[in-house]
Structure formats: C-alpha cells, structure tokens
Amino acid sequence: MNDMALKSILLHPDPRLKATAAPVTDFDKTLARLADDMLETMYDAPGIGLAAPQVGVGKRLLVMDCVKEENSAPRPMVLINPEVTWVSEERNTYEEGCLSIPDQYAEVERPAEVEVSWLDLAGAQQTERFGGLWATCVQHEIDHLNGKLFIDYLKPLKRQMITRKMVKLKREKARA
Numbered sequence: 683m684n685d686m687a688l689k690s691i692l693l694h695p696d697p698r699l700k701a702t703a704a705p706v707t708d709f710d711k712t713l714a715r716l717a718d719d720m721l722e723t724m725y726d727a728p729g730i731g732l733a734a735p736q737v738g739v740g741k742r743l744l745v746m747d748c749v750k751e752e753n754s755a756p757r758p759m760v761l762i763n764p765e766v767t768w769v770s771e772e773r774n775t776y777e778e779g780c781l782s783i784p785d786q787y788a789e790v791e792r793p794a795e796v797e798v799s800w801l802d803l804a805g806a807q808q809t810e811r812f813g814g815l816w817a818t819c820v821q822h823e824i825d826h827l828n829g830k831l832f833i834d835y836l837k838p839l840k841r842q843m844i845t846r847k848m849v850k851l852k853r854e855k856a857r858a
C-alpha cells in the first residue's frame with residue numbers, strides 16, 4: 683500500500699472554482715503530500731492537468747502531465763505560483779475539457795506557445811517554454827488559479843447550456 687490518497691474533484695458550478703487562489707508560502711511536507719495526492723487524482727481521473735482549487739485547496743499549485751504516447755515515460759510536473767512570462771503571437775485552437783466539467787468539450791483559442799516561470803517543491807525557480815498540448819494545458823490550469831474556467835471563453839449561451847447540464851448532473855449525483 684502506498685500512502686497517497688485520491689482527492690474528490692469539485693464540480694462546476696462551485697464558488698471555490700471561481701475564487702482567486704493564494705500564493706504558496708510554505709514549502710513543507712504538507713505541500714509535497716498535496717502535490718502527490720493531486721497527481722494521483724489526476725492520473726486516476728484520468729486527466730492531463732489538475733489545479734489545487736479543483737480539490738478545494740485555494741493555493742497556487744497545479745500538476746500536469748501531457749505525455750500522450752503510450753510507450754513514453756510519464757512526465758509528472760508540479761508548478762507552484764506559476765506566472766506566464768511570455769506568450770506567442772501565434773494562436774492555437776484545442777478542444778478543451780475539464781475534470782470539474784465532465785463530458786463537456788469546446789474549442790478554445792489560446793496563444794500557441796507560452797513561457798512560464800514557477801517554483802518547484804524545493805522552492806527553486808524553474809522556467810520553461812511550452813508548446814502544443816502542454817501550452818494549452820498549462821494556460822487552462824493557471825486560469826483555475828485565477829477562478830477562470832474554459833467555459834468562460836465561450837459565448838454566454840453555450841456557457842449557460844453547459845452550466846445547466848452540470849447543475850442537473852450534480853443534482854443527480856447528490857441523489858444517488
């Protein structure tokens with residue numbers, strides 16, 4: 683047995699998903715444990731990214747792994763207090779989904795490449811330029827830290843339709 687634990691993922695609509703998360707200040711065992719649990723929860727879902735507010739923790743921490751190829755080694759990443767420091771002029775459209783909005787997908791346009799700086803679990807600064815799916819994922823997850831969801835990029839009608847479906851889903855889950 684390992685000592686990791688799956689976290690339950692909050693479903694939209696939830697006020698905790700709309701709040702701005704606070705910067706991480708303590709790089710301690712509790713933080714490392716949270717990151718481990720979030721990675722475990724993300725892989726289990728399965729998903730390619732998860733932000734702390736999605737598990738009810740209002741801190742600026744996200745995990746991701748966008749390695750898709752079956753035979754490639756996983757690349758679990760933990761980004762703390764991430765900041766986008768550069769975006770490309772070129773834009774890219776991906777069909778996005780979200781673990782907090784299950785089974786709903788929509789095309790979102792974002793910068794195709796971004797440079798992000800963050801702190802790792804040891805508190806050391808890291809910087810990397812992301813492209814492709816990684817760029818979309820890291821922007822989607824950083825949005826979560828600012829209380830923003832991918833459906834906020836959609837036209838109001840489409841957003842409302844998805845939200846209504848989610849309200850219904852949550853009602854059904856609560857009854858089950």
Ligand SMILES: [Zn+2]
Pocket residue numbers: 779780781782822826
């Ligand atoms: Zn999401």
